[in-house]
Amino acid sequence: MRRWLAAVSITMVSVLGLAACGGDGGGQTAQTPAAEGGGKQQVEVFSWWTGPGEADGLQAMKKIFEEKNPNYTFFDAAVAGGSGDKAKALLQSKLQASTPPDTFQGHAGAELQGYIKAGNLEDLTPLYDELKLKDVFPEQLVEQISVDGKIYSVPVNIHRSNVLWFNPAVLKEAGVAGAPKTIEEFVAALEKVKAKGKIPLSIGSEWTVTHLLESVLLGTLGADAYNALFKPGADWNSPQVTTALQSFAKIMEYAGDPQDDWQPAAKQVADGEAAFNIMGDWAYGYFHNPPEGGLGKTSKTDFDWAPSPGTEGTYLWLSDSFTLPKGAKNREGATAWLKVAASKEGQDAFNPKKGSIPARKDADQSLYTDYLADALKDWSSNKLAGSIQHGVAVNQPWLAAINEAVGLFIGTKDVKALQQALADAATANAQ
Ligand code: GAL
Secondary structure (H helix, E strand, C coil): CHHHHHHHHHHHHHHHCCCCCCCCCCCCCCCCCCECCCCCEEEEEECCCCCCCHHHHHHHHHHHHHHHCCCEEEEECCCCCHHHHHHHHHHHHHHHCCCCCCEEEEECCHHHHHHHHCCCECCCHHHHHHHCHHHCCCHHHHHHCEECCEECCEECEEEECCEEEECHHHHHHHCCCCCCCCHHHHHHHHHHHHHCCCEEECCCCHHHHHHHHHHHHHHHHCHHHHHHCCCCCCCCCCHHHHHHHHHHHHHHCCECCCCCCHHHHHHHHHCCCEEEEECCCHHHHHHHCCCCCCCCCCECCCEEEEECCCCCCEEEEECEEECCECCCCCHHHHHHHHHHHHCHHHHHHHHHHHCCEECCCCCCHHHCCCHHHHHHHHHHHCEEEECCCCCCCCCHHHHHHHHHHHHHHHHHCCHHHHHHHHHHHHHHHCC
């Protein structure tokens, strides 16, 4: 796995000329965090939250961090690119060179387990004991970030992947009565929108197509059969998976021109150019936040939401968490960051802006209104399924194989080849 990741990181880093943002996400060239003139120590926080909507949550937590820690400054080492494809490649090369950031964002679940097993992370159990964190995070979530009873990250939120965002006016104009509840209804609605000359379904860069695929798999198979796909020996060649992939291929026929990332694709819905977009609820932050960071749109008028077709009653979840890498230059500063990320105050500042609900069970519920109130309600009552694209269900090499299969499919549209490639990816990577 390490070898594979190293190869990817070298290619990505050299081809893309990646550089950390530095400062406030202003896209400057990377600098080495060090003590500043005033004697303040920098804390290098690595994420991929640079874009509109995403950066707002991080800024809110940064503010609290700097207020509470006058001796530290926050060094924003975020690398642009939704879902962290580019950031994770650069991170891998930093880890391999033993020059880790002071703390980095990693997804709870299989992705984090990869870092733990590679020996990249410090055990945070003492911090959990000190802050009594086991009492405030859901037990199932703590399991996803633990190995052999030791806990390795601080989850800051819960995101939902299976959200269908739609433009109510575009649906009305096309004669679509409301959010489609099944895959069949979805295809019928896409057809009606197409007939009106609008973009039926907006998509972004390649990872957003894998993101769409996970919702279609869940919507076709149901939560139990979907979750079973990630167990050793799972049958990815089953007729049910074939049906799901045929639906996926059908839905993709209605996709608009691929946009650069998830934001411009989501914007097509908010602007009334497209009817639907299936994207995680970070899109809510983007739609809803005021214009400095978001689009300042009005919910239910400019955009509306529903579980993606066929997935009502299931929360296709993921969680962003922060870590303490071994060899962090500013270990104490990183721990101070983790304390803010773990705190009720930090989570309640971050999540309403990020479009996520807090990982802590004791957050101030009154802050979570509109879409986020629905999310909180569903999180407490729905079945759970783990996201593929965002690190829960599959580890990095498995995700890379899935992304490759989906990338090829976009060109060939060959469902049989896609299914075979997905089956091969599972055989090679399921543990
Ligand atoms: C996910 C991440 C979210 C959001 C999204 C789009 O992987 O967990 O917090 O940033 O990517 O970039």
